[in-house]
Amino acid sequence: MTARPEGEARATAAPPDPRPSVPVLAPATAVSGTITSPPETVTAPRRVWPALTLPTMGRRAWLALLAWAGAAAGLFACYLRISRTVPANSDGAANALQAWDMLHGNLLLHGWWLSDVSFYTTELPQYMLVELVHGLNSDVVHVAAAMTYTLLVLLAAFLAKGRATGSQAVIRMLVAAGIMLAPQLGAGAGILLLSPDHVGSAVPVLLVWLLLERAPRRWYVPVLVGALLTWALVADKIILITGVLPLVVICAVRAYHGIVQQRQRIRAHWYELSLIVAALVAGDVSAHILTLINQAGGFRVWPVISTFAVSDEIPRHFAFTAHGLLVLFGADFFGHRLGFPALLLLLHVVGLTLALAAVCVGLRRFTRLDLVSQLALAGALISLIAYLLGQRVSDIMSTREFAAVLPFSAVLAGRLLPPILTKARMVPALALVLVGYLVSLGQAVDTPPAPPMGQPLTTWLARHHLRYGLGSYWQANIVSLTSSERVMVVPISVDDSGLVVHDQWESNASWYNPRRHDANFVVELTVPLRKPPTFLPRPTLQAAFGPPAKVYTYGPYTILVWHKNLLTQLL
Secondary structure (H helix, E strand, C coil): CCCCCHHHHHHHHCCCCCCCEEEEECCCEEECCEEECCEEEEECCCCCCCCCCCCCCCHHHHHHHHHHHHHHHHHHHHHHHHHCCCCCCHHHHHHHHHHHHHHCCCCCCCCEECCCCCCCCCHHHHHHHHHHHHCCCCHHHHHHHHHHHHHHHHHHHHHHHCCCCHHHHHHHHHHHHHHHCCCCCCHHHHHHCCCCCCHHHHHHHHHHHHHHHHCCCCCHHHHHHHHHHHHHHHHCCCHHHHHHHHHHHHHHHHHHHHHHHCCCCHHHHHHHHHHHHHHHHHHHHHHHHHHHHHHCCCCECCCCCCCCCCHHHHHHHHHHHHHHHHHHCCCCCCCCCCCHHHHHHHHCHHHHHHHHHHHHHHHHCHHHCCHHHHHHHHHHHHHHHHHHHCCCCCCHHHHHHHCCHHHHHHHHHHHHCHHHHHHCCCHHHHHHHHHHHHHHHHHHHCCCCCCCCCHHHHHHHHHCCCCEEEECHHHCHHHHHHCCCCCEEEEEEECCCCCEEECCCCEEHHHHCCCCCCCCEEEEECCCCCCCCCCCCHHHHHHHHCCCCEEEEECCEEEEECCCCHHHHCC
């Protein structure tokens, strides 16, 4: 008997293969002197598909992420302490009460009269999240402010980094973050780290710039930019100055340079032209959204009438602008005694100097700058010019109108100055300056917190069982907030004809409904506080409500009490 070939035996013993087979001729095999060529099955190679795997983060990426998270946590803790050094007032209290109403179902804020800035799509959702965890109290204002400024510093540092890596990236971020690191106590903290007041509106603008830098030049980028600007404009019309106008101007300049001066095709600059259209459409759509909200019974925004300043006011505006820049950059040394604290304030002049130097360098190299650097330069300059030539200049607190200059110029300094500073061997000196900024930050953090503006009055009213009353704006909403609405003081004012009326500024129409509430007292401020309030003259109150049954004096306040519902006589 002839033995079975070894290869054929293995093929027979092997389990069947479900893969498709292709019959081929095996090599000739000698069996008993005869050449045979039996057919043999050879398996076709299996097609291998690429594995779908998620991108993994390397060790360096994880360390960077942890560093950013640690910086965010540390900065938030510091800024929360600094924010608490400024007493919360009725401005932030009104926003907290609005967010609380939204959190309880009134999403369109039916019946609310807001100020000239709604913050409806930016800070109010933020307040809602904080109140969801923290409840309704005055600390909501400080927590939200610390979150906003922390995000602003981190965004400025990230934008300043740009595409740089290594030591240059670190220097860029430290320059930008260092300029913004240590807000000054007093007016500086009140502008940058208290209630929503335009500074937080720079966050969506920086997000737009980040999108423009990181996203490819695709059709959907202008769409996203328009959506972001619309979202921000519903909250704050100052975005027209800080976000829309710089984008329109810079993209128009870039398109003009390419199409007219270099005779390029219009199609080559579709991206810049699309961004212009997106910005303009955002301004129109946001106005329509506010109108639709109002038509649906939602909130009303106080109309803003923008006019140019008269020529005689310009010197005064220049003085306030110069002083305001010192406040924003933490360098307001006026009125301070000579000593170590004043030296730290003077040290912050370095940050202002870096910002001014970045503006000068940006103007000189304008045509060679990238898009984000041009936007930062234009945004800072347009904000300053709008403040100088406008009618919003009143006191040092009106610096909030150009607060965006701080993060914009910090981004610009971080992007433009590091090569110059490195070449001039100024990095070690700036490192010492940064140490001084950290000392300033530590001193500010160590400052004791201040109670809310209306806390003593709230305690006194609760102790005397006075639960619902009337008062001027600065004595109203803050009492309602500090008592978590257990004691309500709603704002009233005196109109041009001398009549007492409900105040249509940061108030709710339902507060004045005599069927729902019984107001039996009025808080009258008899001694001026730090922030001048709207006074309610005693003769005007008595003419409206008659003589009070009881009169109490507590600190700077006079509390007039009646045995009737004053809302029935309120116009």
